[in-house]
Amino acid sequence: QSALTQPASVSGSPGQSITISCTDTSDIGSHILVSWYQQHPGKAPRLLIYEGIHRPSGVSNRFSGSKSGNTASLTISGLQAEDEADYYCCLYGGTSYVFGTGTEVTVV
Amino acid sequence: EGYLVESGGGLVRPGRSLRLSCEASGFSFDDYDMHWVRQAPGKGLEWVSGITWDGSHSDYAASLKGRFTISRDNAQNSLYLEIHSLRPEDTALYYCVAGKFSTSYIDFWGQGARVTVSS
Numbered sequence A: 001q002s003a004l005t006q007p008a009s010v011s012g013s014p015g016q017s018i019t020i021s022c023t024d025t026s027d028i029g030s031h032i033l034v035s036w037y038q039q040h041p042g043k044a045p046r047l048l049i050y051e052g053i054h055r056p057s058g059v060s061n062r063f064s065g066s067k068s069g070n071t072a073s074l075t076i077s078g079l080q081a082e083d084e085a086d087y088y089c090c091l092y093g094g095t096s097y098v099f100g101t102g103t104e105v106t107v108v
Numbered sequence B: 001e002g003y004l005v006e007s008g009g010g011l012v013r014p015g016r017s018l019r020l021s022c023e024a025s026g027f028s029f030d031d032y033d034m035h036w037v038r039q040a041p042g043k044g045l046e047w048v049s050g051i052t053w054d055g056s057h058s059d060y061a062a063s064l065k066g067r068f069t070i071s072r073d074n075a076q077n078s079l080y081l082e083i084h085s086l087r088p089e090d091t092a093l094y095y096c097v098a099g100k101f102s103t104s105y106i107d108f109w110g111q112g113a114r115v116t117v118s119s
Helices: none
Strands: A009-012 A018-024 A034-039 A046-049 A063-068 A071-076 A085-092 A097-099 A103-107 B003-007 B010-012 B018-025 B032-039 B045-051 B058-060 B068-073 B078-083 B092-100 B113-117
Touching: A009 A018, A018 A085, A018 A103, A034 A063, A034 A071, A046 A063, A071 A085, A097 B032, A097 B045, B003 B092, B018 B032, B018 B092, B018 B113, B032 B068, B032 B078, B045 B068, B045 B078, B058 B068
Parallel strands: A009 A103, B010 B113
Antiparallel strands: A018 A071, A034 A046, A034 A085, A063 A071, A085 A097, A085 A103, B003 B018, B018 B078, B032 B045, B032 B092, B045 B058, B068 B078, B092 B113
């Protein structure tokens, strides 16, 4: 069973780029199984990146996904105040999902 | 754009049972696998259970097997979750979510049904 570890918090200044890592304790497998979700306080999560690298329509191109070895990553470029939120990676297991531990992003 | 509306949450005594419902609209319900994801207060997301588009297969988080039962009614565009022998640690916001069959991600999220287990 995978366990996905993310940093508890990441911060950056407006305009900077930050990267959130998502490391699988076993084998994260293909990047197409990885998705990322953004959750603002008091709101439901929303899909940010699917199949590791793709953005749904309506998601800013400041968000990008990648994978290297056992680690998937989400990069936010040109950080903005509205990016303050919790971010979760997610690995699809065929009939189930495993969510990462979550990362709180702060814009300082 | 798909919409999911949960209902059935509330304050429940430990040991009792509860049935959550989720009504879907705005998309072809029977093209989607459906799941329940929960979030305890101040905590992260936890996948609870899922059921395939045709209801032929369901799955549960290992730690929850035996107390949770997921089901769906495609004619009513509805998803259900029965929780038995409720425990205080089941206190959470329960999200109904939809992922299109043969894809690996969640397209739609409901706003959640709050379940509080307390005496």
